[in-house]
Amino acid sequence: MSVLSDAAIRRLQEAADAPDLSGTKYVALDRIAQGGMGTVYRVRDRELGRDVALKVIRLPEASPDIAARMLREARTLARLEHPGIVPVHDVGRLSDGRVFYAMKLVRGAPLDRLPTSTLADRLRIVERICEAVAFAHAHGVIHRDLKPQNVMVGPFGEVLVMDWGVAKLVGDVSSLGSLEGGGEVADLVVEAGAPTTGHGVVLGTPGYMAPEQAAGDPALVDTRADVYALGAILRDLSHGAIADPGPKSRRATPARPLEAIIQRAMAAEPRERYQDVMALARDVAAFRAGEPVSAYRENLFERARRFTVRYSTPILLVLAYLVMRITLLAVRGR
């Protein structure tokens, strides 16, 4: 046999890791992303004639605990029906034994590669992320790895929170059910209330991870860890586009109220943060609308300035009217 070229080895690497889709309704098209535990492929659903994203567990991670985690991610997503959360269409095992799930193929760009936009647009994105995360919280799911790379922004401005692989479930998870033929995987998943992350195991991303999460004790992590991560995303976006924030000296300094929102969201102590994600979203929306925010106490001058900026159009109209009246009176008086 002739020597294998570097290009041939790359093809073989892909071939060896390629999912065995025989016996399924999917045809592989290309590999689009790679995460910590799974590789995502663009595949064609032959029955419905549409392209979907297929996440397949990476080799050699077919161990029961990793398979269980991916399956749990699929089930977590499946019960979170929200426009800001990528929907799952299908879940199962391939004939090579690897767990997979099919989800909507999200087009667009991750938040960290978003082109330059206005601050108002970026704040609106944060609000929409907050809405999706708040919905998940209401259903007992804590994301635990919110970061710009895990948020996709579609071509029509749709915002989708991705990668729920390390999500923590709180409360009753028995509704997750079991995967037929999934044996040991299902057993791990349906142990309601059982911690799936061991003590000392740190899941998350530095820079976006709350201090209590970085400490590695899953019992300390609650929804306020997501508030911290959202604060970190807000911090990134307040400077401009994450991909190209420009030189440090020329980056916009966030206004004081916005800075205060970030600081409160990212407080080291969970009790000093916003106690729920919607409280953060409300402050971001208030700031965007030029209204007072709960995280910042304005002085009289700032209040007057904000009032002036917010109501600049009616103020200008009144002023113009007054100037006109005074001018008319002056002309008549001659």
Add this chain to the structure above:
Amino acid sequence: MASFPATRHSVVAGIASSDPQVRRVAFDTLISAYWRPVYKYVRIKWHADRDDAADLTQEFFSRAFEKNTLERFDPARARFRTYLRVCLDGFVANEHKAASRIKRGGGVSFVPLDFAAAETELAGLHPSPGDNGASVPGADDDTFFRQEWVRALFTDAVAALHDLCVAAGKETHFAVFQRYDLEHDTGARPTYAQLAAELGIPVTQVTNYLAFTRRELRQLLLERLRALCATDAEFRLEARDLLGVDPR
């Protein structure tokens, strides 16, 4: 080609075995997997001529066997592959210093090593290494050694896949794999339909045959990798590196 011995237990554990037979088999396995990268590394990175590189390669394994060098590997500190390369660097440096390369390829004989084939591979990959070797631009020592180790691993796995297909009467399976995944370094990859027409089989068979050969290749690769790693953690790390290619 020196084939990969049948054992699939950890070679790294085997070379430290007190049972001489187990230790010997483990060394044969280790040499089968590593002699090509070692030879090429000595040729390219140490600028050794062909004869010297062949002598140094044999002597390195022979000395490692006699002096238990590789048994001192500590999985907590590095991957086995890295440790072996560092040992090799130390060995070649000492040889150069001592300039005492009179008696190489010493008293212990292992699996036969086809240096002429390795030289042909080297010539195909790095044109004109010459008798005194040459440097490969852009590749540091570890990258180069890893690259050649991966090549040896895949070459061996593909050869094993070929043997497996022939033995099972699945030559067409291998032909599909060869045409779709192995060849076409230049030119476009054939479509499933083209392959089906070329080999006189339905398109669905093309995808089935590909799935079969890829599954077997994956199995063969992982088996070999597991044997060459000291711990499960190292195996996972290496396998992730080996198969976790970046998306295009």
